[in-house]
Amino acid sequence: MSTPAEGPRRVRVTSPRTSAARRPSTPAGTREIDEQTRLGEVYMYSLIQSQLRLALAVVAGAAVVLGGLPLLFALLPATRHLLVLGIPLPWVLLVFVVYPVVYISARIYVRNAERIEAEFTEFVGRK
Amino acid sequence: MSSAMSLTAIGLVIAATIGIGLFGLRISRTTSDFYVASRAVSPRWNASAISGEYLSAASFLGVAGLVLVNGADMLWFSVGYTVGYLMLLVLIAAPLRRSGAYTLPDFAETRFESAVVRRLCSGLVAGIGSLYLLPQLRGAGLTFHAVTGAPPAVGAAIVAAIVVINVAAGGMRSITFVQAFQYWLKLTALAVPIFVILITWRSMEHPVGLLDSLQGAGSEWAEPLSHAGGRDHPLYATYSLLLALCFGTMGLPHVLVRFYTNPDGRAARRTTVVVLALLGMFYLFPPLYAVLGRSFAADLIGTSPDTVVLELPSRIFAGTTGDLLGALLAAGAFAAFLSTSSGLTVAIAGVIDQDLLRSRLHRLTGGDYLAVNSFRIAALLAIAIPYLAFNLTKALSLADTVGLAFAVAASTFCPLLVLGIWWRKMSVPGAAAGLVVGGVAAITAVLVNVIGPPSGGWPKALFGQPAAWTMPLAFLTVIVVSKLTPHRIPRGTARSMVRLHTPEAVDVDRGLPPA
Numbered sequence: 001m002s003t004p005a006e007g008p009r010r011v012r013v014t015s016p017r018t019s020a021a022r023r024p025s026t027p028a029g030t031r032e033i034d035e036q037t038r039l040g041e042v043y044m045y046s047l048i049q050s051q052l053r054l055a056l057a058v059v060a061g062a063a064v065v066l067g068g069l070p071l072l073f074a075l076l077p078a079t080r081h082l083l084v085l086g087i088p089l090p091w092v093l094l095v096f097v098v099y100p101v102v103y104i105s106a107r108i109y110v111r112n113a114e115r116i117e118a119e120f121t122e123f124v125g126r127k
Numbered sequence: 128m129s130s131a132m133s134l135t136a137i138g139l140v141i142a143a144t145i146g147i148g149l150f151g152l153r154i155s156r157t158t159s160d161f162y163v164a165s166r167a168v169s170p171r172w173n174a175s176a177i178s179g180e181y182l183s184a185a186s187f188l189g190v191a192g193l194v195l196v197n198g199a200d201m202l203w204f205s206v207g208y209t210v211g212y213l214m215l216l217v218l219i220a221a222p223l224r225r226s227g228a229y230t231l232p233d234f235a236e237t238r239f240e241s242a243v244v245r246r247l248c249s250g251l252v253a254g255i256g257s258l259y260l261l262p263q264l265r266g267a268g269l270t271f272h273a274v275t276g277a278p279p280a281v282g283a284a285i286v287a288a289i290v291v292i293n294v295a296a297g298g299m300r301s302i303t304f305v306q307a308f309q310y311w312l313k314l315t316a317l318a319v320p321i322f323v324i325l326i327t328w329r330s331m332e333h334p335v336g337l338l339d340s341l342q343g344a345g346s347e348w349a350e351p352l353s354h355a356g357g358r359d360h361p362l363y364a365t366y367s368l369l370l371a372l373c374f375g376t377m378g379l380p381h382v383l384v385r386f387y388t389n390p391d392g393r394a395a396r397r398t399t400v401v402v403l404a405l406l407g408m409f410y411l412f413p414p415l416y417a418v419l420g421r422s423f424a425a426d427l428i429g430t431s432p433d434t435v436v437l438e439l440p441s442r443i444f445a446g447t448t449g450d451l452l453g454a455l456l457a458a459g460a461f462a463a464f465l466s467t468s469s470g471l472t473v474a475i476a477g478v479i480d481q482d483l484l485r486s487r488l489h490r491l492t493g494g495d496y497l498a499v500n501s502f503r504i505a506a507l508l509a510i511a512i513p514y515l516a517f518n519l520t521k522a523l524s525l526a527d528t529v530g531l532a533f534a535v536a537a538s539t540f541c542p543l544l545v546l547g548i549w550w551r552k553m554s555v556p557g558a559a560a561g562l563v564v565g566g567v568a569a570i571t572a573v574l575v576n577v578i579g580p581p582s583g584g585w586p587k588a589l590f591g592q593p594a595a596w597t598m599p600l601a602f603l604t605v606i607v608v609s610k611l612t613p614h615r616i617p618r619g620t621a622r623s624m625v626r627l628h629t630p631e632a633v634d635v636d637r638g639l640p641p642a
Contacts, residue, residue, distance in 0.1 A: 030633060030634055033625060034635055044621070044624055044629075048624060048628050052549050054217070055217040055549075059214065059218070062210060062213065062214070062373070066210060066369065067366070067369070070351070070352070070362055070366060073352055080199075081350050088199070088350070091199065091349065091414070094199070094205075094414075095411065095414045096411070098206050098209075099403075099406075099408075102210060102213050102403055102407065103400070105213065110396050110400055117393075117632075118630075120629070120633070121632045125634075
């Protein structure tokens, strides 16, 4: 196409939507990441930081709740044999309550982690 | 317990295991099939398989046995086994899947670009895997002994042989289906007897003894931190155990291998959530066996508490009902040994094959061998070594041995994975030093326990539950050594971080061909 040919002028055959805005073939964000520019590093850093903050929030929550139970039993000995519906409190907590709580925390975590990824994908551009 | 009925049930489990394994053989063709089922397993199947593989002899028999003897403090075992998956979910599940590696040594090698770190990981996979296989074989021996009176070595040999046949025949593809089946079998086996007991007692309107052991006189057993079973420093032991279980799960070799069968990082997360639901359902039951055992099988406390799950039905129901339920439980127990042992054997065989055997076979035969055969020889070696160890060592309780395997994993692979995934300033010497220091400290504690545990006081507590000091020590070592050797940070770290953390929908250069 760089050498203009002789004879009848060439007619470009195009689709009617060429005037519409087109996305660049490589979205800018992914190119920044691929070329490891400062900007690309910032994108990656912010993704990793958000995911890490979320993960550490769950770890901290588990540490406070689960780690708090032995401390509760140690500091308030009455809680060791307090009966709830005829069952000692430690058994109620460790046999029945803990599993639904863990499951719900996992669900909440996954929803948030996927939201962070969806935002990142929108921001740097998908395939 | 009727041995004829139990043997029939065990026979059926073995037949089903081999049957599903053979079906897998017909569709298992390439090396990738052998390791990770070609990564084409749906999340539900995968979650059942992960749970089936994870719920071992320690969960099926050991937890109930420990609670029966030592009381409420042992409830933390099942809680820790479950929360371990929550930690795995939030800290490593998706990045690990995105790393694109087959095994833990593969991960270490691509992340740290170091053959030394890779070899350290291979050694640890074999070590932790063998330590974890040991109680599986012991549980098999125990069950077989309880059912037939035959020496424990026979039951262990049977499980070892079936696992080798199955793994060598079909590899990972077939054991994915085998293990999914075995999760549901294990859950059914534990749940049905409990429901039968509750329904029977309800119709009799006399729930005799159901809660006796939890209330009233002599219920010190039911209280946490009560020194029951002669354990010193219960508060320290509880925290240390909790740390080992919560952070050791992610470092177990068979758990990691299983994550590579997810199609992508997002599926890895969703699968883990299903796993948490399945585990929570399962762990409702073992404590109930312990509570009932306290009333109906108190004589086992001093003799063989790990068999309480198997013995309970025949203590409550005379005749056929007891025999049938006992047979169901024996079948479930065998499913537990088979599935965990298979998973561990695949993981250990994987590293023996890749890091020890294949290059030697290649030299020996001049390249004239099948890669799959190298894996089969490795599988044989992987279970032969723990079987020998089983015959040489004396009994530690099932769940205690497993607890030590978790402590080693928490002190070695946990820092490697967590810091390797989230900390870009981790250096190669840091990674290696963390594995060595954490590994030596935790393995020393294990050996002290096996050879001659201290008689009491703090030494016993510190060596019996080492994770509370070995795990922070390993993390600290990695961080300090990495800070001292900033010039040895792997050059590809930035690219690795991109690979580990960007969602698959984003089209970026991940540094490796997509697997």
